[in-house]
Amino acid sequence: MSDIVQPAQATQAVNEERRRRWRQAAIYAALALVTFVMVFPILWMISVSLKPTTETFSLPPRLLPETFHWDGYAKVLTDPKFRSFLINSYVVGLAVTALSLVIGTLAAFGFSRYRFFGDRVAKLFVITTQMVPTITLLIPYFGVIVFLGLYDTLWGLILTYLTFALPYSIVMMNGYLDTIPKDFDEAATIDGCTPLGVLVRVLLPVALPGIISTAVYTFLLAWNEFLFALALTRSMDMRTVPVGISMMVGEFGLKWDEMMAFSVIGSLPVLILFMLVQRFVVGGLSAGGVKG
């Protein structure tokens, strides 16, 4: 009897293994396709940055340039205007990240660890601010920034982006802090920690993935934002990278190689940052998402 069953089981196992491999192959093929779709624009951007304009529009299109043409990079790297765009983007991005982390974490700590009158309404308000399309806020923000005397300053951009980034920071950090048992706080309090000590010494080290994912999101938001950067600044020395790129779209043509070279240079910090911390970002996002 067992002699008869064994070959049948073996065949079933082989079939199962074959199906599993097909499933895996299909998943890999789908992933490869999605990766290609996501990566191709970046490859094309790098390719165009290294081609003379006549080659950019050659048919059939070629990913690899016939000859590598570095003029776009030379122009962008030697022009002080472009260096100023990069420095401004770094200043704004880092300032918004730092401020939104500090303020967002403190607010999230309050929401996560204390119950107070109106806390639910306040939390709901923070979430609903995320639902307003930012374009509708352009004119009111413009007026407020002019009124505050911050028009055409980096502080104006920092303040504006902070208002976009803070709700997300609060929601993310609140979700992450909620995953940390309150026993930690109680133990630290018994050992003599103040509430701020509990946050800084006990909770933040545990919440590091949440902090990193929030920081990356905030930095990306400030680094990539275009509309408000264009509207709230007017001097060339206050412009950021996205506005600098848009300045290359002229009335009578595009400087493709320079535009793509600057886009590559402008994307590098973000790409490198994301590659370095992607492990934390994914962890932080999922933790906040489950417990939020």
Place this chain on the structure above:
Amino acid sequence: MIKTRFTALALAAATALTPLAAQAAEIEWLQWFAAENTDGFYDELVADFEAKHPDITVKLVTQPFGKVRESIVTDNAIGVGSDVLGLNMPWTKEFLDIGILEPLDEYLARDDNSFATSDLVEAPLGKIDGHTWMVPLNAFPFVMHVNMGLVRQAGFDAPPATWEELAEQAGAISALEDGISGIGMPFSSQPPSNGPILTFLPLLYAHGGRIMADTTPNFDNPEVVATLQFLKDMNDAGAIAPGAASRTGGVDLEEFIAGRTGFMISPGVHSSSITSRNPELEYTLVRVPTNGETAYRVHGWEIGIAADSPNKDAAWTFVNYLLSPEVNARAAKAANALPGNLAALDAVREGADETLLKQMEILSGDTPVEEMRQSPKAAASWSVMTEEIQAMLRGDQSPEEAAAAVQARWLDLAG
């Protein structure tokens, strides 16, 4: 002792300089010109002006062309508008409705101007609501760029001069091989491309037609219908590059530079991009093919003064400086354009490249036309024109129906 004397001297100097500093007027010049391949030229121009007028400082505010119109409107609404404005003629009526522009008649009538108003390119000066609102810095006449290599391959010796020849040659070039087209027609509705004003209007003007009767829409007239019919016939014959409805002016230029289009109608300023980026191209430029008429569409970089500027006199001093023949010639050369002040033509001619000289020769006796400046809500108007011409090229309507539809929608827009 020495320190005390030095401090006293410094204080005295500061006190003496204070009244001067207090009198200095700061004006802002919002424009897109400095972003258009004129590296550093406008910074030098401003420095030169400030050296000659120590009582005025100029802040150069540069925006990408596609955002200037919105910026002018938004800045005005918030009260942070610039004093001197770079303008595009089609924006005129819209800006007048909002009250952005200052009438320039009184300034133009001054005796101490550095130019004669009669020397300025006429098109931007035409009165609307009884006033002149802008003056021309540069002029970019529309011409037809020609790939002579493709023309010869198709069996012709000379570029087309009439519509009939254009249709014949464009059809023959399209038949040469796959991927080669007779003529590009950028009818994309994506700004700042503005489709029909780049190609349809120059052909219409060369045919003697107009789209406005003073400030009233006049699109459903026989000349307009004939021009639309001409486009439709060329499209049906396969003479127009495929994908016209999504083709932008930028793509049209790139396709021409790459040598895949026989003809391109666009401002003459493109000649410098074409010759510098593809020196191998067998290239020339000619007048837009006509049916006997010699009018051409002119585009330009115009300048106006903001109605709410607190420094209108200083602003006019700067505009006056820009229009002086010597400065205007420099500005025209920097942009590879014709000067707004025609008294600067001789200075521009000196050392000008062959393509610029050819533009001067072609256009010397022709009439410049720009009608969109009279159109209420010009941006919406050219979107309407684009949509209806796209529908006609798709075969959804006849030229007569397209003309009637544009006219009806324009009248609605005009309210």
